[in-house]
Amino acid sequence: MLASALVFTLFGAIIGSFLNVLILRHGVKTILGRSECASCGHELQAIDLVPILSWLILGGRCRYCGSKISAQYPIVEALTAIAFGFVGATPLPLSVQVLALPILALLIMISVYDFFHGIIPDAWSYAFAGFSLVFSLAYLTLIGQLSDFTALFISGPACALPFAALWFVSRGQWMGLGDAKLAWGIGWLLGPLYAFTAIVTAFVLGALISVFVLLPLSSPKFWAFLRHVTPNRSSSLISWGFTMKSEVAFGPFLAVSCAVIWLLLLFGLDPLNLLEAGPFAYLNVGLF
Numbered sequence: 001m002l003a004s005a006l007v008f009t010l011f012g013a014i015i016g017s018f019l020n021v022l023i024l025r026h027g028v029k030t031i032l033g034r035s036e037c038a039s040c041g042h043e044l045q046a047i048d049l050v051p052i053l054s055w056l057i058l059g060g061r062c063r064y065c066g067s068k069i070s071a072q073y074p075i076v077e078a079l080t081a082i083a084f085g086f087v088g089a090t091p092l093p094l095s096v097q098v099l100a101l102p103i104l105a106l107l108i109m110i111s112v113y114d115f116f117h118g119i120i121p122d123a124w125s126y127a128f129a130g131f132s133l134v135f136s137l138a139y140l141t142l143i144g145q146l147s148d149f150t151a152l153f154i155s156g157p158a159c160a161l162p163f164a165a166l167w168f169v170s171r172g173q174w175m176g177l178g179d180a181k182l183a184w185g186i187g188w189l190l191g192p193l194y195a196f197t198a199i200v201t202a203f204v205l206g207a208l209i210s211v212f213v214l215l216p217l218s219s220p221k222f223w224a225f226l227r228h229v230t231p232n233r234s235s236s237l238i239s240w241g242f243t244m245k246s247e248v249a250f251g252p253f254l255a256v257s258c259a260v261i262w263l264l265l266l267f268g269l270d271p272l273n274l275l276e277a278g279p280f281a282y283l284n285v286g287l288f
């Protein structure tokens with residue numbers, strides 16, 4: 001199991017670097033063609049393209065012109081490596097593990113793209129839904145619960161419906177239609193109970209992050225306070241790009257809670273039982 005986790009991790013790092021290309025070139029240019037520095041246009045050599053390591057060794061700068069290279073590269077590579085590594089560690093047959101990989105890859109692509117652009121490419125959420133349905137069919141067959149397939153199938157549109165309603169009522173202000181398409185795939189991946197759990201978790205995460213991270217960052221009082229306590233530091237914080245976006249993409253929250261709950265389930269752990277035990281027990285009251 002450890003050897004398989006290691007192989008999957010290395011494979012994930014390589015796929016992660018390919019995902020960066022897909023994310024950055026989506027709608028901009030073809031994915032064919034050599035990689036080049038976005039700043040000086042110098043064609044990158046194999047040694048510049050080693051996942052995670054090249055970026056770390058070069059200190060996040062281009063070898064040829066010295067300009068900064070986005071931290072998105074190593075972050076996506078590391079995320080994919082870790083996610084694939086977890087799949088390699090699950091007690092599932094190799095054929096089912098392999099089916100799980102495109103699903104995680106798509107969730108990572110969707111999160112990063114939505115985070116930067118506030119939109120989810122249709123093709124990616126359709127592919128996510130398709131792979132999810134295929135995976136669930138294989139998984140339910142494996143565990144001998146194919147009788148649950150009807151409920152799982154209905155949970156796709158059932159999860160999308162409330163998001164589509166929010167989109168319709170708010171004319172796209174509160175929620176994009178992309179979130180509805182993503183939720184459809186989550187329904188097909190997790191089935192009704194756990195998809196509902198993932199969506200509720202995403203709303204809780206989104207609310208917590210908004211209140212404790214983004215709200216303070218958007219408030220002038222917070223910056224005045226920061227300037228007061230750290231006279232020299234705060235301006236550099238602002239120049240790092242910590243400015244408030246007018247709206248926060250919801251896709252990453254959906255994708256993260258879906259991926260975490262799904263991986264727990266693949267290890268045979270029930271996230272709802274985890275909630276019932278220990279210090280989180282009170283969260284469970286009245287919800288499930």
Ligand SMILES: [Zn+2]
Nearest residue numbers: 037040062065
């Ligand atoms: Zn360069």
